[in-house]
Amino acid sequence: MNQPLNDICIIEFGASVAGAACTKTFSDYGARVIKIEPYDGGKLRRIPPFKNDIPSINSGAFHLAFDSGKESVIIDFSSNSGLEIIKELYKLADLVIYDLPPSNIEKLQSVLDKESGPSTVSITPHGLQGPYKDRIENDISTLAWTTRMYRNSIENEQPLRNAPESTLVQIGHTAAAVGIGIYWGHHHDKIRRDAEVSGVEAVLGNVDTGFVSWVFTGNLPQRIGGQLKTRYPTGIYPCKNGYIVLSANEEPWFSRLCIAIGHPEILKDQRFTEFREDNWEAFMTYLGPYLEKHDKNYIFTHLQKHGVMVAPVLNASDLLNDSQAIARKSFIEIKDDKNGDFHFAGAPFHMNQINDHSFQLMAAPELGMNTNDVLGEIGYSANEIIALFRAGVVG
Secondary structure (H helix, E strand, O other): OOOOOOOOEEEEEOOOHHHHHHHHHHHOOOOEEEEEEOOOOOOHHHOOOEHHHOOOOOOEHHHHHHOOOOEEEEEOOOOHHHHHHHHHHHHHOOEEEEOOOHHHHHHHHOOOOOOOOOEEEEEEOOOOOOOOOOOOOOHHHHHHHOOHHHHOEOOOOOEOOOOOOHHHHHHHHHHHHHHHHHHHHHHHHOOOOEEEEEHHHHHHOOHHHOHHHHHHHOOOOOOOOOEEOOOOOEEEEEEOOEEEEEEOOOOOHHHHHHHHOOOHHHHHOHHHHOOHHHOHHHHHHHHHHHHHHOOHHHHHHHHHHOOOOEEEOOOHHHHOOOHHHHHHOOEEEEOOOOOOOEEEEOOOOOOOOOOOOOOOOOOOOOOOOOHHHHHHHOOOOHHHHHHHHHOOOEO
């Protein structure tokens, strides 16, 4: 199939979510991604859930989702023999993605040809310089460093985390954007580049950190989790069968909402025209019964007709039947002989038309299933591969 990234070969080092999310962006659009894995498969393959709740390095949901369409090669690069293999593998690559501790990245780059070799992107929690460069973080600790956890909280309650691993996915997508940029540059000006992505910096730069408002005002931003009771109705509200999100605290949306729920008299009530910030509980005596009476899809449809900014809070079971998702082919069924058929998220963007074939979601590889083929491709004989296997260098 002719896809936009068919001509790119990428080598991925690492076994965590950030690096895997980065290179998935390439493999789903046609790039060849050779994933170098440790003998034990690493962390990503061990993140639950698992098919039928049976733990397996080949059936974890995160592995199946983020390693789609890649090749899996087991190499122990702590040995000189392993580094020799890596040196040869670099000759296949247009781009290398490292998601490893700085010391390992330095070792792998020691056998990289800095004149004619591929460009690289290094993903680490704090970058390759500075007093924290060797710190080990995870998705929740990274989020804490960036002020987003403080911002994402309910007033008078402890800060909240994002969904598990989602912080690392965002870091991976940042690295993918960097990667395609330096690949394009290398392809056009023949200058190789070594880029580094600090996970903390990638997340800190997001607009919801509140850093910019603090710089200009000197005040910490309002903690916006749950419902705002001074600028309402804004936030998450329960309804008959779940939750909806409202953003109708300003005009003309506030007026539209009052009319839509059958209470236009609110707009002439001094409590809400002049002293609204002190009367959230009084306002809920009007809005509350409306929400309790109707389900989220009715509320969404009804309020949208009145021009109110509203959305249903979907859970996983809602997604496959969502009319917009169906129209956009937002979810794709994967045929997997080993793990059965399942659905995963489809294309994050479309080119030219929805039915184009630029994006193709393929099954993830079993651990080490491509080792022999890739080693043969770079010149190792069958006897040499057997010797390396017996020595524990490859698997």
